[in-house]
Structures are given as C-alpha cells and as structure tokens.
C-alpha cells in the first residue's frame with residue numbers, strides 16, 4: 001500500500017514538474033512515465049513496482065558495460081572525494097583528463113591523437129563544426145563554412161548538431177534551417193559529390209557521418225561507401241568527421257565503427273559508451289595533421305570550451321570503463337553476440353510474416369516491418385511502436401523509428417550480454433511481433 005502511494009505520488013510529481021527530453025508531450029502529460037526505474041544489474045533494469053526488463057537498448061545506446069558496475073561507482077566516489085572538479089581552461093589541467101586523452105590516442109584509429117573534451121555527443125559535434133570552421137580560417141580559407149551531413153543522420157540537439165541532423169522533424173521543431181548546413185543522400189557517395197559541386201567546393205568545411213547510423217533507423221553503409229567518401233573529401237580538400245557517439249567503444253564489434261571501413265577521418269566525435277553512461281562525457285579527436293596545423297598556425301586563444309571540458313570525475317570513470325571493456329573482452333563479445341542477435345533476427349524472419357528486412361552490425365540491430373514482404377508494402381500506420389509496447393509488457397525494452405515513413409524496431413543491448421540473455425531477448429521479441437501480426 002505504501003509503495004503504491006509513493007508510486008502514485010511520483011507519477012503525479014513527474015507529470016506536474018518534469019519536462020521529459022525527446023518525449024511525446026501529450027502522452028507524457030496524460031499517462032505519466034511508463035517505468036520509474038530504480039535499479040540496474042547487468043542487462044536488466046528494475047522499476048519501482050519491482051518489474052524487471054531486459055534493457056535491449058543499453059538505455060540510450062550507451063550502457064556498454066551493463067548496469068550496476070560497482071567498480072565505476074567506486075572510481076567516481078574516490079575521484080569526487082579527492083578532486084571533484086577543477087578547470088581545464090587556459091593552462092590548468094588534471095590527471096584523469098591527461099591520462100584519458102593519452103589512452104584515447106592509443107586506441108583511436110590511425111593518427112587521431114589529440115582530444116577536446118565535452119559533456120556529451122551534441123556538444124562534441126558542435127565542437128567539431130566549430131573547430132573545422134576555425135581550421136579553415138587559420139588556413140586562409142574563411143569561406144569554407146558549410147557542413148554537409150546525410151539525410152537520415154542524427155547528430156544531436158545543440159543548434160549546430162540540430163542543423164546537421166538530416167532527420168527533418170528535429171529541425172522543424174525549432175525551424176532550424178541554417179543554410180550553412182546541407183545534406184547528401186544517405187547511401188550514395190556520388191550524391192555527396194553532387195552536393196559539393198552544387199554548393200561550391202570552396203564553401204565546404206567538412207562532411208560528417210555516423211559509421212553506422214543509429215537513431216535514424218539503423219542504416220549500415222555499403223562496404224565501399226566510406227572509402228569513396230574519403231576519396232571525394234580528399235579530392236575537394238574537405239574534412240571528414242565521423243560521429244562515433246553510438247558506434248564507439250566496442251558497440252559494433254570493433255573499437256570504433258569506422259574501422260569496419262578501413263578509413264581514418266580527420267576528426268572523430270565520441271560520447272555515450274566512453275563512460276557507459278556512468279558519467280557525462282564526450283569529445284572530439286583531431287588527426288595529427290590537423291592538430292599540428294592548429295599548433296603552428298594559432299596565435300590567439302582557442303575561444304571554445306565548456307565548464308565541464310575535462311571533468312576529472314567523468315574522465316576517471318571513462319578510464320575505468322575502458323579498462324573494463326578491454327579486460328573483459330567486451331569488443332569481441334559484441335562481435336560474437338552481434339552474430340547471435342542477427343541469427344535470432346533471421347529466425348524471427350522465418351517465423352513471422354511482417355519482417356521486411358533484417359539489418360545491423362555488431363550489437364546494433366534493426367528489423368524493418370512491412371505489411372507484405374513480397375511487394376514491400378508498408379502498414380498504413382507504423383506497427384513498430386506497437387511491437388515496442390508488446391515487448392515492454394513481456395519484459396524487453398527496444399525502440400521504434402518511424403521517421404520518413406520508416407517502420408523499424410531497433411536494438412543495442414549491453415556488450416556484456418550472454419548467449420542465454422540474447423536467446424531470451426529474441427524469444428520475447430518474437431512473441432511481441434506475433435502479438436502485433
């Protein structure tokens with residue numbers, strides 16, 4: 001009775017005082033939260049009523065090492081007790097930030113070697129655009145201001161990253177149509193060339209892309225795509241930025257998603273998995289070449305920095321998180337369990353009629369739903385949200401994507417997932433789809 005009362009109270013307080021991020025406003029107002037989570041352990045989350053669910057999304061694609069890792073709590077407590085915060089502006093520094101930057105240089109692809117820290121992915125992307133534009137000022141080409149991204153991309157919600165997000169509803173939300181941002185077809189490197197030519201190559205600062213596109217519907221680029229993109233960028237002298245906010249830190253079965261494509265970008269953005277969500281941290285890595293140019297050409301001050309750039313506690317947590325990923329072989333496990341997930345999806349495809357396409361890389365996966373798979377006819381109203389609801393009732397959290405007429409369910413379970421847990425996830429998913437069919 002007491003628990004029920006407190007749940008009721010929290011529901012009312014939530015509805016009255018808490019404006020939720022990226023949420024259906026009316027539904028949130030009418031119904032309140034569907035889960036009030038209180039605990040997490042491994043791949044499982046428990047809510048205030050004692051319901052347990054498999055976190056098939058690693059929450060927001062980020063809890064790579066799983067929930068309830070006391071090692072990370074301990075490191076956070078120790079660092080906070082010793083030095084919770086100090087500034088990294090000007091000439092101040094701290095040991096966790098220094099050691100993390102050095103570690104990132106060791107694990108990042110190719111000659112990516114210098115890191116600028118932020119608090120998350122949106123800030124990381126905005127930082128990359130600003131650093132790219134400033135780079136061209138330093139190089140005597142100030143007209144290179146435009147950023148090209150892809151049509152189905154998601155790069156975050158700061159003003160720059162909103163404008164770079166190809167998914168229109170995010171831009172329409174605030175009328176974000178800055179002409180310095182333009183969009184190339186999601187899968188076509190030749191369309192990138194078309195946009196560059198149409199806009200004028202001398203006006204383009206950079207092209208940004210997610211190695212595997214997540215929030216926009218789980219799109220895996222064709223095998224040669226990034227090699228072709230890199231060569232087009234080289235041809236026109238345009239910087240290539242990869243957004244590894246989801247794909248970094250083992251998610252795809254390699255340390256960074258771009259490693260699948262054998263390309264090294266000029267800048268690489270990261271966030272999420274660097275701390276597995278245990279602390280707020282993101283950043284941008286610069287190639288040795290860009291970094292050297294900065295060092296040689298800059299005469300003034302780097303006028304871009306967040307209060308929490310290089311936050312000691314967040315950096316200490318990141319270092320420990322990376323240690324866990326390495327010691328527990330979680331990147332290899334992502335590859336292995338990714339294959340298992342794909343096998344499970346294919347089994348479901350054989351059993352159920354409404355699977356149009358199975359897609360994914362490592363522990364990022366998606367199922368496209370169709371009314372008729374012979375003709376690829378879509379449902380008039382997307383059914384992916386219904387699958388998500390049915391899955392939640394049965395104890396699995398996943399996510400639907402319905403932008404641009406898509407009807408897709410996406411998955412990104414924690415990298416620590418076991419074969420048994422994967423089998424359970426697949427079983428629940430099958431039953432949820434059957435219930436909707």
Ligand code: PLP
Pocket residue numbers: 060119120121122123125154155156157210214215243244245246271272282
């Ligand atoms: N970039 C990508 C590819 C993302 O998926 C996200 C968030 O989902 C972001 C950037 C934004 O990161 P954040 O929410 O930490 O600002």
